[in-house]
Amino acid sequence: MCGIVGLLIKNPTLRDSLGELMVPMLIGMSERGPDSAGLAVFTDTVKEPYRKYSLYAAQEFDWQILGDYLRSTIANHSKLIAHGNHASLITDIDSKQLKQWITEQHPSLHLLATGRTIDLYKDTGHPARIADRYQFHLFKGTHVVGHTRMATESAVTPAHAHPFTAGEDFCLVHNGSLSNPYEIRRKLEPQGIQFETDNDTEAACRFLEWRMREGDDLESAIEKGFQELDGFYTFLMGTADKLALVRDAFACKPAVVAETDDYVAIASEYQSLAHLPDIDHAHLYEPNPEEMYVWTI
Amino acid sequence: MDDLTFDLNQTPLRQVNQFLHDNLQQYAGQPVRIFHPNGAHNIAVGVNAPIEIDIFGHTGYYTAGMNQLANITIHGNAGPGVAENMMSGRVHVKGFASVSAGASAHGGLLIIDGDASLRCGISLKGADIVVGGNVGSFSAFMAQAGRMVICGNTGDALGDSLYEAVIYVRGTIKSLGADAQVEPMADQDYEAVNELLTKADFTFDPNEFQRIASAKQLYHWNADANQEY
Numbered sequence: 004m005c006g007i008v009g010l011l012i013k014n015p016t017l018r019d020s021l022g023e024l025m026v027p028m029l030i031g032m033s034e035r036g037p038d039s040a041g042l043a044v045f046t047d048t049v050k051e052p053y054r055k056y057s058l059y060a061a062q063e064f065d066w067q068i069l070g071d072y073l074r075s076t077i078a079n080h081s082k083l084i085a086h087g088n089h090a091s092l093i094t095d096i097d098s099k100q101l102k103q104w105i106t107e108q109h110p111s112l113h114l115l116a117t118g119r120t121i122d123l124y125k126d127t128g129h130p131a132r133i134a135d136r137y138q139f140h141l142f143k144g145t146h147v148v149g150h151t152r153m154a155t156e157s158a159v160t161p162a163h164a165h166p167f168t169a170g171e172d173f174c175l176v177h178n179g180s181l182s183n184p185y186e187i188r189r190k191l192e193p194q195g196i197q198f199e200t201d202n203d204t205e206a207a208c209r210f211l212e213w214r215m216r217e218g219d220d221l222e223s224a225i226e227k228g229f230q231e232l233d234g235f236y237t238f239l240m241g242t243a244d245k246l247a248l249v250r251d252a253f254a255c256k257p258a259v260v261a262e263t264d265d266y267v268a269i270a271s272e273y274q275s276l277a278h279l280p281d282i283d284h285a286h287l288y289e290p291n292p293e294e295m296y297v298w299t300i
Numbered sequence: 301m302d303d304l305t306f307d308l309n310q311t312p313l314r315q316v317n318q319f320l321h322d323n324l325q326q327y328a329g330q331p332v333r334i335f336h337p338n339g340a341h342n343i344a345v346g347v348n349a350p351i352e353i354d355i356f357g358h359t360g361y362y363t364a365g366m367n368q369l370a371n372i373t374i375h376g377n378a379g380p381g382v383a384e385n386m387m388s389g390r391v392h393v394k395g396f397a398s399v400s401a402g403a404s405a406h407g408g409l410l411i412i413d414g415d416a417s418l419r420c421g422i423s424l425k426g427a428d429i430v431v432g433g434n435v436g437s438f439s440a441f442m443a444q445a446g447r448m449v450i451c452g453n454t455g456d457a458l459g460d461s462l463y464e465a466v467i468y469v470r471g472t473i474k475s476l477g478a479d480a481q482v483e484p485m486a487d488q489d490y491e492a493v494n495e496l497l498t499k500a501d502f503t504f505d506p507n508e509f510q511r512i513a514s515a516k517q518l519y520h521w522n523a524d525a526n527q528e529y
Contacts, residue, residue, distance in 0.1 A: 254399065278338075
């Protein structure tokens with residue numbers, strides 16, 4: 004069991020309240036996933052050639068080292084904000100160079116997400132405490148993808164928490180279990196795609212991102228996912244401008260959608276939606292099995 | 301607020317359910333009203349008294365599960381497993397019902413005004429279910445006894461591996477499950493549909509329904525079938 008939440012704000016005046024609206028959604032799914040939680044928030048887009056990096060330190064880390072590295076490299080106006088063992092970095096430094104420096108010099112640092120709009124946080128522990136630790140309620144942005152995890156198939160570590168990411172500005176959360184993640188891995192690894200965990204969700208995430216890198220749009224990638232990804236799942240995906248929701252052909256894993264003129268909100272159970280403004284007048288429905296639901300900001 | 305009105309924003313659900321499990325005879329004839337369910341699980345589960353219960357809002361898992369004798373109305377949508385294992389009484393969902401509505405229900409009547417999701421009436425054991433809208437795939441899977449009236453359309457594999465339960469469908473059937481077959485309507489079928497539609501307060505014409513029941517080919521193991529069911 005796991006809990007999924009998603010919120011896309013249609014009314015721009017509500018975008019400053021994204022975090023405030025979403026935190027009760029995430030905490031509402033704690034019973035479905037009390038061991039880890041995570042969240043990807045899509046905020047203002049940074050200009051080219053800048054990139055945003057969400058970093059996680061497995062051990063205590065002196066973020067000053069990263070600051071010094073940036074100053075010693077040709078990087079203009081880099082911005083580094085550390086929250087405990089998380090940090091978000093905006094820089095124009097070459098991404099390959101940065102990734103190489105992390106891998107070689109600081110292997111205890113994990114790169115959680117890269118992109119121009121995405122910020123990502125994930126950690127182990129009760130969702131309410133994680134939300135508190137990283138002050139999720141202050142987040143502003145257009146849309147958010149969140150997850151509470153009850154591990155069933157791989158270890159409880161920050162790296163195994165959701166959302167998973169691949170490429171840039173793409174993330175995926177999952178409730179369910181895939182039956183063929185190793186088959187997917189065996190297909191992707193020869194293409195040079197590297198996996199960071201043994202988690203089944205990572206296989207789905209990297210598969211879909213691989214399809215998009217090969218030229219598919221999100222919808223065609225998901226269509227191929229229906230053919231290739233086997234198991235019981237509800238997937239919620241975020242890109243720079245979209246939120247996408249799908250369930251397997253048997254609709255084994257729950258999901259409820261609430262739409263108003265102001266927002267579209269998604270959760271595994273209605274109890275995570277009950278506090279949302281004007282929810283009594285929302286268009287409320289359950290997504291159909293193997294049907295694609297995509298919303299654009 | 302009188303004694304029989306509960307607001308789940310104020311009163312813990314456990315306390316409300318405890319009240320519903322205690323001897324309610326002294327309140328016979330007085331309806332129990334529950335406000336702000338907010339998707340909570342297990343509301344009014346295990347009630348065993350001829351009492352009226354109205355729930356105003358959307359509920360979570362297993363609302364009115366194992367119901368005996370009570371007449372429970374959900375003025376909203378119901379989550380997974382509403383009226384699961386109901387024994388008697390009546391459960392009425394005014395909105396839509398999520399998956400596995402009325403699963404394994406032994407008796408009583410479940411009415412769903414809107415659509416029911418997948419696996420409605422799975423393993424039905426004797427209850428009656430009337431759905432005003434459509435039902436999802438795998439509905440009435442392995443249903444053993446009881447009747448289902450579906451006023452809308454059905455998803456895939458309706459009535460897969462049915463036993464003695466009978467299904468009446470007004471709309472289109474996307475596909476029948478293994479061993480399910482459409483059969484001619486007899487007088488008693490029209491009567492049954494009429495009776496259930498009347499109880500559920502729907503005004504459809506029983507003549508518009510068709511009967512689905514088991515072909516009974518799965519009742520005995522056939523070693524030569526080569527798994528081709």
